[in-house]
Amino acid sequence: QVQLQESGPGLVKPSQTLSLTCTVSGGSVTATHQAWSWIRQPPGRGLEWMGVINYDGSTYYSPSLKSRTSISRDMFKNQFFLQLSSVTPEETAVDSCAGLPSDPARGWDYYSDYASPYDYRGQGTQVTVSS
Numbered sequence: 001q002v003q004l005q006e007s008g009p010g011l012v013k014p015s016q017t018l019s020l021t022c023t024v025s026g027g028s029v030t031a032t033h034q035a036w037s038w039i040r041q042p043p044g045r046g047l048e049w050m051g052v053i054n055y056d057g058s059t060y061y062s063p064s065l066k067s068r069t070s071i072s073r074d075m076f077k078n079q080f081f082l083q084l085s086s087v088t089p090e091e092t093a094v095d096s097c098a099g100l101p102s103d104p105a106r107g108w109d110y111y112s113d114y115a116s117p118y119d120y121r122g123q124g125t126q127v128t129v130s131s
Contacts, residue, residue: 001026002024002025002026002027002099002119002120003024003025003026003120003122004022004023004024004025004097004098004099004120004121004122005022005023005025005122005123006020006021006022006095006096006097006122006123006124006125007020007021007022007023007125008020008021008095008125008127009127010125010126010127010128011128011129011130012087012127012128012129013129013130013131014087014088014089014129014130014131015086015087015088016086016087017083017084017085017086017087018082018083018084018085018087018091018127018129019081019082019083020038020081020082020095020097020125020127021079021080021081022036022038022079022080022081022082022097022122023077023078023079024036024078024079024080024099025078027078027099027120028075028078029053029055029073029074029075029078029079029080030055030075031055032055033055033101033102034054034055034099034100034101034102034119035052035053035054035055035099035100035101035102035103035111036052036053036054036073036080036097036098036099036100037049037050037051037052037097037098037099037100037111037114037118038050038051038052038071038082038095038096038097038098039095039096039097039098040091040093040094040095040096040127041093041094041096041124042090042091042092042093043092043093048062048093049062049111049112049114050062050065050069050082050084050095051065051069051071051082052071052100052108052111053071053072053073053080054102054104055102056104057073058104059071060107060108060111061108062108062112063108065084068084068085068086069082069083069084069085070082070083071083080097082095082097087129088129089129089130090129091127091129092127092128092129092130093127094124094125094126094127095124095125095127096121096122096123096124096125097121097122098118098119098120098121098122099118099119099120099121100114100116100118100119101119
């Protein structure tokens with residue numbers, strides 16, 4: 001059974017870089033046709049897709065976050081990572097990692113608009129941006 005676990009600092013100061021880790025157990029970040037996304041949910045608002053890394057290492061980012069976001073992975077540790085720079089208090093949210101089917105023939109909007117339930121999803125980690 002595949003399980004995802006997010007980890008990272010619960011509190012980040014404005015203008016700093018948020019760094020989160022998602023550890024995958026029971027599966028592989030390089031599993032064929034599998035993609036891994038970061039999503040977040042601010043208080044009182046809906047889910048926001050942030051970006052994805054595919055099994056082949058290719059990445060897509062939300063256009064609104066692209067200039068500040070980087071997603072990478074460590075195949076040996078079976079982890080993937082999110083870095084979001086220049087965070088603001090408005091980005092306080094519960095951030096989660098999730099797994100979904102990869103489709104190399106599709107663009108970023110396939111991942112951002114993915115409507116089906118994720119194959120796998122972590123429990124989420126609270127990220128508060130505050131001085």
